Amino acid sequence: MTDKNSPPQIGPRIQDIRKQKGFTLEQLASHSGVSRSMLSQIERGQANPTFATLWSLTQALGLEISDLTGGVAEVHHQAIEVMMPNFTPEIKSEDGLCDLKILSPTDQVGRVEWYEISIEAGGKLVSEPHTNGSMEHLTAFNGRFQVVSGKAKTEVPTGGTARYASDVSHTISNPGQETARGILVVVS
Template identity: 30%
Template sequence: MEKEQLTAQIGSRLKKIRKHNGLNLEEAASITGVSKPMLGQIERGESNPTVGTLWKIANGLNVPFTSFIEAERPAVTRVDYKELETLEGDHGGFHVKPVFLKDQYTPFEAFYVDIDPLKSYYSEAHPKGVEEYIFLKEGTMQVRFDENCFTLEKGDALRFEANKDHVYENIGETPASFTMIIYYVR
């Protein structure tokens, strides 16, 4: 991205965030510590703010620094299954296709997962507050953590706090396919 485009994007995002928060330039200046004229120049794309200035604005408006420079989220995102990359588990038999990844707008990730017959996958604990949602599309599988063991059949779903080590195991003779959502507490 060229410098002029980046400056325009930063200004556009600043204005959008400020208006979304119901602030006029004077109020934004008061909470960010950046002068009203400077904020106006940034919003109009007339001034290329320093990193320090952007940090002051981000902190004052309580938004991530990257809010000003990340690509804007489209209103609709279509995912073509045939174009998804497959990631393999460490010991084979566990195939993951990332569908939607966590970003500043979305507090979750979504994956399509296939486990080969009679294979399992061990997952280390996630940070406290992370939840997993499993929607079994095909097959039979178990999800185990602590002393808990849940057997799922086609159409079943499971939600659990994922801050402990857990295992997904296909206990059937056919592949198990499920959708997994990992939700991160904000």
């Protein structure tokens, strides 16, 4: 039995659905554009998929992202949707020092995405270029961040906001001694 406050086990759920639909790893990788090795790591719970990766997998499997949670992810009260904390998708860096909670709705993927970002002291989030013309907006709530976008580099102190191109290789790191937290908005 799973604790109702723990995050859903998305990887094993993807594997179950893939097998139910009769897909091999290679077939799902081909249909989704997600590499076979990444898909295997996700299914074993060794990698946390990005929102874009989840989107590609759900489209290839003919699912909604909420189908992967194995339960009701949203509570509806008239015209207000509430995403429960334990159903908020989360991305962790390989070293475990960076954490992104995906706060944006699925219908905004590829246009506007926003994340709660947390990077422990010494942590670094390295990103490949996003789509042409993409911009990121990082606001530091506490601690401080360092941003490198292409050849430009700056520090973002508590309360500050950095706006920078994300259609080039870019990095967000924490040069401070405390965990840095903020909001990251990606506009494509």
